[in-house]
Amino acid sequence: MNFLEERIIKDGVVKEGNILKVDSFLNHQLDVELFDEMGAEWAKRFEGVEINKILTIEASGIGIACVAARHFNVPVVFAKKTQSVNLDGEMYTAEVESFTHKNKNHVIVSKKYLNENDKVLIIDDFLANGCALQGLISIINSANATVAGIGIAIEKGFQPGGQIIRNLGYRLESLAIVDGMDPATGKITFRN
Amino acid sequence: MNFLEERIIKDGVVKEGNILKVDSFLNHQLDVELFDEMGAEWAKRFEGVEINKILTIEASGIGIACVAARHFNVPVVFAKKTQSVNLDGEMYTAEVESFTHKNKNHVIVSKKYLNENDKVLIIDDFLANGCALQGLISIINSANATVAGIGIAIEKGFQPGGQIIRNLGYRLESLAIVDGMDPATGKITFRN
Numbered sequence: 001m002n003f004l005e006e007r008i009i010k011d012g013v014v015k016e017g018n019i020l021k022v023d024s025f026l027n028h029q030l031d032v033e034l035f036d037e038m039g040a041e042w043a044k045r046f047e048g049v050e051i052n053k054i055l056t057i058e059a060s061g062i063g064i065a066c067v068a069a070r071h072f073n074v075p076v077v078f079a080k081k082t083q084s085v086n087l088d089g090e091m092y093t094a095e096v097e098s099f100t101h102k103n104k105n106h107v108i109v110s111k112k113y114l115n116e117n118d119k120v121l122i123i124d125d126f127l128a129n130g131c132a133l134q135g136l137i138s139i140i141n142s143a144n145a146t147v148a149g150i151g152i153a154i155e156k157g158f159q160p161g162g163q164i165i166r167n168l169g170y171r172l173e174s175l176a177i178v179d180g181m182d183p184a185t186g187k188i189t190f191r192n
Numbered sequence: 193m194n195f196l197e198e199r200i201i202k203d204g205v206v207k208e209g210n211i212l213k214v215d216s217f218l219n220h221q222l223d224v225e226l227f228d229e230m231g232a233e234w235a236k237r238f239e240g241v242e243i244n245k246i247l248t249i250e251a252s253g254i255g256i257a258c259v260a261a262r263h264f265n266v267p268v269v270f271a272k273k274t275q276s277v278n279l280d281g282e283m284y285t286a287e288v289e290s291f292t293h294k295n296k297n298h299v300i301v302s303k304k305y306l307n308e309n310d311k312v313l314i315i316d317d318f319l320a321n322g323c324a325l326q327g328l329i330s331i332i333n334s335a336n337a338t339v340a341g342i343g344i345a346i347e348k349g350f351q352p353g354g355q356i357i358r359n360l361g362y363r364l365e366s367l368a369i370v371d372g373m374d375p376a377t378g379k380i381t382f383r384n
Contacts, residue, residue, distance in 0.1 A: 063258035
């Protein structure tokens with residue numbers, strides 16, 4: 001087990017409905033020492049890959065991306081999530097529809113901060129169905145920029161998002177892949 | 193002029209309606225090296241003050257708070273902003289009304305992550321009328337925690353938020369206080 005899997009075992013809480021609560025260290029209270037360790041791990045895994053920008057999405061991706069960015073010496077851009085969209089031509093916009101919730105969201109990045117020279121590492125806290133991630137990839141493609149890689153803290157391996165992204169040929173580095181959770185016992189199974 | 197004021201002069205854009213656009217380095221694209229320098233500066237200014245937690249508010253405060261927290265060796269908690277609120281008793285909630293926009297927002301923090309032993313440094317990117325900041329202070333008071341200090345990147349000194357907070361006796365350290373902006377010439381005047 002790696003450091004993140006150990007932390008999930010220690011402080012994560014499994015709830016009914018395939019919910020994994022990690023708000024004590026990952027997405028409400030934030031353990032920035034852990035984020036630093038995650039950044040170092042991604043830097044190791046993406047060593048030799050050209051990366052000049054990190055892209056994340058509000059809100060809980062921002063802290064992880066910013067601390068991790070210190071290991072890459074690159075700026076972070078965070079996409080905004082909104083239900084309405086002001087199409088003023090100065091923004092890249094992706095409409096993403098949740099397969100499970102059926103609601104639509106827009107993912108938005110200013111055209112000023114993404115262009116065809118950018119080699120982008122996407123960072124986010126969770127990957128389940130991959131809706132937000134698909135929106136971020138769509139935006140990078142709109143900008144004619146390159147997806148250099150994707151770093152995810154926790155992937156829910158029993159939901160399809162990660163497999164879809166790998167099928168599409170993207171390099172996806174999830175630090176912890178949860179293959180199963182039992183709300184009755186609290187047991188969490190990680191992929192080897 | 194300090195490093196942040198210099199950066200504002202270099203990359204900030206003054207728009208009609210007292211708007212200062214700093215989205216190229218502070219709140220859309222994020223210069224994490226600059227955030228680190230800001231963190232070091234707050235650590236210097238709050239040296240000797242007991243701080244065991246940093247509180248910020250989504251979205252643009254999170255990156256600054258996380259990078260700054262590395263200088264304090266404390267966790268970050270970010271408050272969520274929402275227009276509706278589910279009062280389930282597990283959350284501290286503050287209703288804040290914008291004097292200028294008249295809209296109401298709720299600022300929310302889980303009761304698990306704030307308690308009477310916490311000495312809290314509030315960090316945020318902007319202070320103008322101080323609406324969000326008032327909500328954060330209200331939540332810290334609800335938790336019987338202590339406001340150890342407030343660190344703001346850019347204070348609009350010609351709007352009342354900062355003065356109100358100082359009148360209330362809080363220690364407020366704004367790294368740049370803008371006293372005036374001229375959209376015609378782009379000139380920005382800082383407080384000495």
